[in-house]
Amino acid sequence: MQPFGAGGGKRGSVSLRLTHQPKRTAGALDLEPELPKLRALLGKLAPAREVDDLVQEVVARALRYRDTFDGERELGPWLAKTALHVYLDHRARLAREGPVEEATERAAAPDESFEERELVANLLAKLPSVERDVLVRFHQRGESVREIASALRIPEGTVKSHLHRARKRLAEEQP
Amino acid sequence: MKTDTEFWNAVNAALDERRDPLADERVQDELAEHPERLDELLVLQRRLPLLSRAPERRRVTPFVVAAAGLLALGVGLAVAWIRGASEPQASIMQPHDPGDIVDFRLEVVRQRGGLSSSVIVDPHGVRADSAALGDDAVAYFSIERSRGNQP
Numbered sequence: 535m536q537p538f539g540a541g542g543g544k545r546g547s548v549s550l551r552l553t554h555q556p557k558r559t560a561g562a563l564d565l566e567p568e569l570p571k572l573r574a575l576l577g578k579l580a581p582a583r584e585v586d587d588l589v590q591e592v593v594a595r596a597l598r599y600r601d602t603f604d605g606e607r608e609l610g611p612w613l614a615k616t617a618l619h620v621y622l623d624h625r626a627r628l629a630r631e632g633p634v635e636e637a638t639e640r641a642a643a644p645d646e647s648f649e650e651r652e653l654v655a656n657l658l659a660k661l662p663s664v665e666r667d668v669l670v671r672f673h674q675r676g677e678s679v680r681e682i683a684s685a686l687r688i689p690e691g692t693v694k695s696h697l698h699r700a701r702k703r704l705a706e707e708q709p
Numbered sequence: 710m711k712t713d714t715e716f717w718n719a720v721n722a723a724l725d726e727r728r729d730p731l732a733d734e735r736v737q738d739e740l741a742e743h744p745e746r747l748d749e750l751l752v753l754q755r756r757l758p759l760l761s762r763a764p765e766r767r768r769v770t771p772f773v774v775a776a777a778g779l780l781a782l783g784v785g786l787a788v789a790w791i792r793g794a795s796e797p798q799a800s801i802m803q804p805h806d807p808g809d810i811v812d813f814r815l816e817v818v819r820q821r822g823g824l825s826s827s828v829i830v831d832p833h834g835v836r837a838d839s840a841a842l843g844d845d846a847v848a849y850f851s852i853e854r855s856r857g858n859q860p
Contacts, residue, residue: 575744578751579731611741618737647759654759674761679725698721705753 563600565593568613575614579621588624592617657707665700668693715739716746720753730754783815783830790832 569589576588595616596603603612658666667686671677679697683690719735730736730750740747790813815830 571744575747578747614744615737615741618731618740622732650756651759654756657756658760670760673757694721694725697725698717701721701724701753701757702717704756705749 563596563603564609565596565613568610569593571610572613572617575617576621580624584624588617588620591620591624595620653707654704657704661700661703665696665703668696669700669704672697713746716743720750779815780830783813786813786815787830787832 572589572592573585576585576592580588592613596613599616603609658670661669664686668682671682671685672679677685679690679693683693686693716736716739719733719739720730723730723733723736731740736750740750790811812832813830
């Protein structure tokens, strides 16, 4: 599949300003300025070799469903959500066909993966013991919130609070 | 949904139910408005599966330090006892000789929920039925010497 805008001439030479009649406001679905943002968003999720195809699919889907776009709202978020749906559909299709190279796996090359494991170990060690305990029980041992609450003799709401704080720390901590 | 808090509430709600946050409608709405938040979500999704593969880092608690010290002491006593047993006895006792150690026992015990874990050091060696002693462990130490020549 040819990347959008590639093929006959320079990339981006094809005009994407397409006239449409949205429900409330007549106007143009000006996709071209949104393409870099779409490419960046999908580039975080999918391998580079798949990004052009995904962007093209987002554009095709946007055109197909342009009548559902509310012209009074911003185009960017609508396209971004379309892109997320396209990515999830793409991932589901790949999963049906064979092993999926998840964004999480793609982002971690072997060396990086080793460093990441070290980092995760350090982050775990730095967590307050109750947060570490709850996080490991839920995500590593597969225990339910109820089981953890019962084992630690604390309310389920408290388990969730610890779990949520631990996840956020795990996500925010930089190497 | 404008705040970071609401984004994380949506992410956590999905994860609590073991669903993919990316497939969650509220998370998607938030990401559509704030695509930059995808970075932290991807970091989290990359790190969570590594929890089970992360090398374990145990915190060094005061108990662990104390237990290590006691164990070192126990091993030292064991060595002294073995040497004392193998060396010929001096025919003349030295002044203030405290006497030989004829027996000793160091035991660190932790009891929780009806289960007991312990580490024992005695002349026969070091025995442990569990390495996972917690902060609530108790150490017992006893030593027995021959009479010696102390008053």
